[in-house]
Amino acid sequence: MSDLRVRFAPSPTGYLHIGGARTALFNYLLARKEQGTFILRIEDTDVERSTQESVDAILQAMDWLGLSYDEGPFYQSDRYDLYKNKVRELLDKGLAYRCYCTQQELDAKREAALQNGGKPRYDGTCRERTDQPDAPYVVRFKTPHEGSTAFNDRIKGTITVENAELDDLIIQRTDGNPTYNFVVVIDDAEMQINLVIRGDDHVNNTVRQIPMFQALGYQVPEFAHVPMILGADKKRLSKRHGATSVMVYKELGFLPEAMVNYLVRLGWSYGDEEIFSMADLIEKFSLDNVGRSAGVFNPDKLLWLNEHYIKTGEPARLAGLLADILEGQGVAVSGGPDMIAVVKTLQERAKTLVEMADGARFYFEAPADYDEAAAAKFLNAEHKGVLGLTIKHLSSLSSFALEDIENAFKSVMEESGLKFGKIGPTVRVALTGGTVSPSIYDVVAVLGKDVVVSRLQRALDAIG
């Protein structure tokens, strides 16, 4: 047990996206590796946009990925009294002040600053004001003007910004609610977070938050800013680039271990290794090997990893997942072939569970109709003999083991004088309806004698 305390602090304004998931993962991994504490905090100070559905969605996604937390979830909306007290404290100490500038005035100032080629920041109009007019106001933090603020980022190294670049941040809105940059400081401090791992887009916030930690008398935590994830066009990852919701990948037939493995390798590396189980990661993960530049999300590689995990996955577990998908598609699986056997025939030929489901459907439903081109080629009058022979030899089998099935086909070959290449395709179309399927022997074995014979007979009848 170490004293490392890290947190993941999503705002519940949508689903858990790829970037957030990676940040959560990095936090989780480090906490587990160092045997520290992983805290989940819901940053819902934006009353307008925060929803319970989003909270649920985020929780579900973390659960799916296997990211368990030790404390929380804490909701900032439950902690407003604390924030209010801290605002008052800063006000009393003269470290914050009331600002009566209106939205319109601020907009005008911003535009003017931009026009003059400068940074559009607050000019400090109310900073030295002593009167307290009876008008709506916000509270701003008095950011130091002199000197510079620097911190040593665990990923990026030393980052320094001149305080003259900073402006006075609003810490309390007109409606009395606190803002993000303020509550995050209080919560990280009060929850004794000693390492803040978050997205790279927060670097600028960090230098604004550090003076607040100091003003409040808190110890400043360490920071690690993880680079952004971009789309193929090097633009910030968004819906335009395809699915960005973690849970959509679940729907698409991805395994959580593939997602975890992909996410961790986007920005982190361990020599030439590519495949990592969660256990491997907990052992090997380190901030030292996290890259400093943004990375492009590559769905092809994620797909490859998924393929790998399907190929090497425990058939029994995959069977359960596959059954769920099939049932979701309205396929009755209960009376059908053994699901584990089904999975085994498909593991090497499916990149996603959805793809596996597509390939598995014929096991549970006799082909409604035959693929036209396939039927024309392999199910016509000249194949009646082969079909008949196959029925004959297969139906006479008392044991339906793979070996027996192979022997039966051998007999068909001998008796017909045909090679397997002339027999297989016909049987395949009769059994599956198409030309693509697992090995014929496997299909026959998994389907079982009764189903096989009846489908072959049906094909024979169809030829007429």
Added chain:
RNA sequence: GUCCCUAUCGUCUAGCCUGGCCCAGGACACCGGCCUUUCACGCCGGCGACGGGGGUUCGAAUCCCCCUGGGGACGCCA
């Protein structure tokens, strides 16, 4: 525009700190071949990068500077 960060194959990256082992290694994708009862899997091979310019050095992907490119921030969002 201003500030911050960043820069190795198309993409993810190893190597950079502690210069020579790197005319740069691995992975995905792509291309070709082999295997094969279909589709796949698998195996073998190929294509492909140190952004540019200056330095420092006997020697630079590795150290320094400039430029350029990319990202981020600049909100009473988080």
